[in-house]
Amino acid sequence: xxxxxxxxxxxxxxxxxxxxxxxxxxxxxxxxxxxxxxxxxxxxxxxxxxxxxxxxxxxxxxxxxxxxxxxxxxxxxxxxxxxxxxxxxxxxxxxxxxxxxxxxxxxxxxxxxxxxxxxxxxxxxxxxxxxxxxxxxxxxxxxxxxxxxxxxxxxxxxxxxxxxxxxxxxxxxxxxxxxxxxxxxxxxxxxxxxxxxxxxxxxxxxxxxxxxxxxxxxxxxxxxxxxxxxxxxxxxxxxxxxxxxxxxxxxxxxxxxxxxxxxxxxxxxxxxxxxxxxxxxxxxxxxxxxxxxxxxxxxxxxxxxxxxxxxxxxxxxxxxxxxxxxxxxxxxxxxx
Amino acid sequence: xxxxxxxxxxxxxxxxxxxxxxxxxxxxxxxxxxxxxxxxxxxxxxxxxxxxxxxxxxxxxxxxxxxxxxxxxxxxxxxxxxxxxxxxxxxxxxxxxxxxxxxxxxxxxxxxxxxxxxxxxxxxxxxxxxxxxxxxxxxxxxxxxxxxxxxxxxxxxxxxxxxxxxxxxxxxxxxxxxxxxxxxxxxxxxxxxxxxxxxxxxxxxxxxxxxxxxxxxxxxxxxxxxxxxxxxxxxxxxxxxxxxxxxxxxxxxxxxxxxxxxxxxxxxxxxxxxxxxxxxxxxxxxxxxxxxxxxx
Numbered sequence: 051x052x053x054x055x056x057x058x059x060x061x062x063x064x065x066x067x068x069x070x071x072x073x074x075x076x077x078x079x080x081x082x083x084x085x086x087x088x089x090x091x092x093x094x095x096x097x098x099x100x101x102x103x104x105x106x107x108x109x110x111x112x113x114x115x116x117x118x119x120x121x122x123x124x125x126x127x128x129x130x131x132x133x134x135x136x137x138x139x140x141x142x143x144x145x146x147x148x149x150x151x152x153x154x155x156x157x158x159x160x161x162x163x164x165x166x167x168x169x170x171x172x173x174x175x176x177x178x179x180x181x182x183x184x185x186x187x188x189x190x191x192x193x194x195x196x197x198x199x200x201x202x203x204x205x206x207x208x209x210x211x212x213x214x215x216x217x218x219x220x221x222x223x224x225x226x227x228x229x230x231x232x233x234x235x236x237x238x239x240x241x242x243x244x245x246x247x248x249x250x251x252x253x254x255x256x257x258x259x260x261x262x263x264x265x266x267x268x269x270x271x272x273x274x275x276x277x278x279x280x281x282x283x284x285x286x287x288x289x290x291x292x293x294x295x296x297x298x299x300x301x302x303x304x305x306x307x308x309x310x311x312x313x314x315x316x317x318x319x320x321x322x323x324x325x326x327x328x329x330x331x332x333x334x335x336x337x338x339x340x341x342x343x344x345x346x347x348x349x350x351x352x353x354x355x356x357x358x359x360x361x362x363x364x365x366x367x368x369x370x371x372x373x374x375x376x377x378x379x380x381x382x383x384x385x386x
Numbered sequence: 387x388x389x390x391x392x393x394x395x396x397x398x399x400x401x402x403x404x405x406x407x408x409x410x411x412x413x414x415x416x417x418x419x420x421x422x423x424x425x426x427x428x429x430x431x432x433x434x435x436x437x438x439x440x441x442x443x444x445x446x447x448x449x450x451x452x453x454x455x456x457x458x459x460x461x462x463x464x465x466x467x468x469x470x471x472x473x474x475x476x477x478x479x480x481x482x483x484x485x486x487x488x489x490x491x492x493x494x495x496x497x498x499x500x501x502x503x504x505x506x507x508x509x510x511x512x513x514x515x516x517x518x519x520x521x522x523x524x525x526x527x528x529x530x531x532x533x534x535x536x537x538x539x540x541x542x543x544x545x546x547x548x549x550x551x552x553x554x555x556x557x558x559x560x561x562x563x564x565x566x567x568x569x570x571x572x573x574x575x576x577x578x579x580x581x582x583x584x585x586x587x588x589x590x591x592x593x594x595x596x597x598x599x600x601x602x603x604x605x606x607x608x609x610x611x612x613x614x615x616x617x618x619x620x621x622x623x624x625x626x627x628x629x630x631x632x633x634x635x636x637x638x639x640x641x642x643x644x645x646x647x648x649x650x651x652x653x654x655x656x657x658x659x660x661x662x663x664x665x666x667x668x669x670x671x672x673x674x675x676x677x678x679x680x681x682x
Contacts, residue, residue, distance in 0.1 A: 107577060109573065109576055109577060112506070113506060113507070143579045143580075143581060144579060145579070146576070146577055146578065146579035147577060147578035147579035147580075148579055152574070152577040152578075154570055154573070154574050154577070155570075156570050159569060159570040159571060160570040160571050160573075160574040161571055161574075162571040162572075162575070162589055162592075162593070163403075163571075163593075164403050164592040164593055164595075165592070166402075173575070173578065173580070173588070174578040174579065177578070177579055177580065177581075177584070178579060209402065209403070222574065225574075225578065226578075228578075
């Protein structure tokens with residue numbers, strides 16, 4: 051049996067108020083992460099994966115976005131479990147950066163240009179742990195060493211523009227790790243980096259996670275990255291999780307046509323030449339993602355789905371157990 | 387001391403934003419000239435009681451309307467007061483009024499801009515319409531009305547000038563903070579659990595410092611002129627207290643204008659020189675703080 055999860059999201063529904071209408075960016079979301087586990091949240095742009103991570107952090111755009119219903123139970127470092135969906139701003143602020151660390155997509159812009167790298171890493175340590183300037187500065191240098199930055203004492207005194215992209219992403223990871231969080235949320239941390247640096251950052255994340263026994267929620271649209279880093283994967287489409295399960299299982303036997311389509315559209319080494327010779331293009335999923343304001347009746351993927359039948363348009367399918375820890379939101383999963 | 391040894395010495399710490407701005411500033415001739423004019427003026431104005439034997443309100447009845455000479459370097463006025471002493475005291479008052487009023491208007495401008503940019507749509511709209519209103523008032527009339535309510539003297543003049551000059555700054559600050567609010571490092575800082583004051587003063591303020599410094603210098607020049615104008619009209623600093631503006635007031639008399647040239651030429655010259663120097667300095671600072679001027 052799985053250990054008590056660090057993060058347990060139940061029936062989350064996050065809505066955005068646009069033009070006087072509530073539009074659900076995330077609905078019926080269920081997700082749990084055990085201590086030390088890495089869960090990847092995959093999906094296309096607009097599928098709700100970033101909104102999910104912002105909902106957990108309480109960083110939804112004020113007045114426009116809000117959590118309409120559901121619970122986000124989170125067990126912090128102190129062992130106390132809170133529902134993040136119900137917490138007020140001030141208590142959430144204490145949790146952010148302290149119990150939950152976050153790494154952002156753009157290392158180029160997520161550091162303040164007017165402070166040295168060391169000062170910025172020291173900041174959450176001073177805010178949350180109340181250490182002195184001197185102590186926090188020493189901690190910052192240690193953290194920079196932990197994330198594999200050579201000559202950390204000198205780097206800590208440098209400004210962000212003096213560091214390369216990969217180095218800056220290491221620095222933002224150091225910042226996220228500063229207070230030794232129980233959960234690390236990484237929102238596309240490797241998307242803005244080139245492939246070699248990407249591999250180094252993934253390796254680093256896996257290493258610090260193993261060292262600290264931290265849980266990680268990894269948001270990405272890159273299936274290769276998922277295969278490399280995650281234990282479990284949740285595939286999102288139009289605000290809902292359509293399939294979830296252990297990575298190997300999902301990748302080997304996708305139980306949802308969307309996952310299947312996604313996996314088929316990843317080019318394999320040598321495949322491009324073969325396809326070119328055969329005169330067939332790389333397989334893609336026909337059509338495009340529906341507007342969240344105008345979702346089709348029933349299964350949102352049905353209009354693009356090669357397996358769709360009339361029953362698909364009747365009601366949103368439930369997430370059903372497909373065995374081996376895999377869940378699928380498709381009524382025909384057995385036939386896939 | 388050769389170039390080679392300088393190259394060989396490694397930099398101990400990285401150049402911060404201030405140091406880089408200073409390096410850009412240093413290569414600007416006009417700005418350095420402005421600084422070279424301004425610094426002696428500031429030193430003279432603040433230290434004159436130590437080295438000049440006459441006090442601004444000492445009356446020498448044997449030397450009325452005396453031309454510049456060995457005893458009274460810049461001459462004396464109609465009641466026998468030493469012009470140089472009054473010029474330096476007037477500079478003290480004018481610069482104090484200018485600096486204090488600009489400091490106040492910066493605080494008001496920054497806070498109003500901050501409230502507008504972080505307060506949400508309704509607050510923003512309300513505050514900005516207020517700023518629009520303050521900006522549409524014709525400045526001279528507004529100034530005269532305010533001055534007639536506040537009265538004369540140093541404090542009322544400071545109040546009047548600072549109330550007139552904050553709206554432009556608050557707009558600039560609001561625009562900058564709105565841009566910053568969406569920047570990733572601010573979102574990241576919120577993700578780190580930073581509170582609103584922390585965001586505003588640790589992330590907002592330092593990233594507005596270029597606007598504030600440039601605005602401050604240029605606005606000080608403006609405030610000196612405003613003060614001179616008000617005092618000239620008899621609404622700013624009232625005699626017997628000296629200020630450059632009310633010394634110029636003496637030139638309204640045709641006799642003074644034609645025959646006692648030193649009585650208005652020196653305060654006028656001091657005014658022009660100071661304002662010019664501050665404007666040069668302000669231009670230099672703007673170039674120094676503008677990241678586009680030098681991308682190193």
